[in-house]
Amino acid sequence: MMELDYSPLLISLKTSLLAVIITACLGVAAARLAMRSGKRVQWLLDVFFTFPLVLPPTVIGFLLLILFGRHSFPGKILAALGTTVIFSWPATVIASVVVSFPLMYRAAKGAFEQVDPHYIWAARTLGLTETRIFFRILVPLAWPGLISGAILAFARALGEFGATLMIAGNIPKVTQTIPLAIYFANAAGKDEIAIRWTGIILIISLIVLGILNYFSAREKDRTRGRRS
16 A cells, blocks of 8 residues: 655645635625625625636636736735745645635625624614624624635635646645645556545545534524524
């Protein structure tokens, strides 16, 4: 039996966890911004924030290459600082954030829309600021949906392949995630390693799916309870 290098597992988990933290913060903020905007602006924000869902991952990776390349404005700033993002571990995080963000945004927006607006109106009548309303009313009432969105974002980040390959490459012990390890093991004829990595990611995916179903059931129970 061939010895398995577990660095892709550690890189995948580390990347996905950091990506979902960033995605959760950005997605919740974007959802709140969209809800406080007018209908036309909200429509434009929906299109902009969910656009990565309809783009092939390789296209996303190519656009990120252009954005962070040496000749771009961000690339020149990074070069002046003596660093680069391309073909580094931070690039895997960036790719994961971009592809998982739309899922978190849509989940957060949907969770906020399920909150009874009468609670918001009552809080405003009592003189609460929008910030306190957000943290003391919206987030506590919408948290099952927010957790579900974060879990979906984690699963998407864990399975990211195309954008990661384009912007981060396949560098063992640096940017090689589980999907990359499976692809290149199969390409090299190391089917045993590919099968073992496939089994590992299947187990992780089943665990994530079980957690997602649990929180989805909690959200449905809370919705029924508010309607009864």
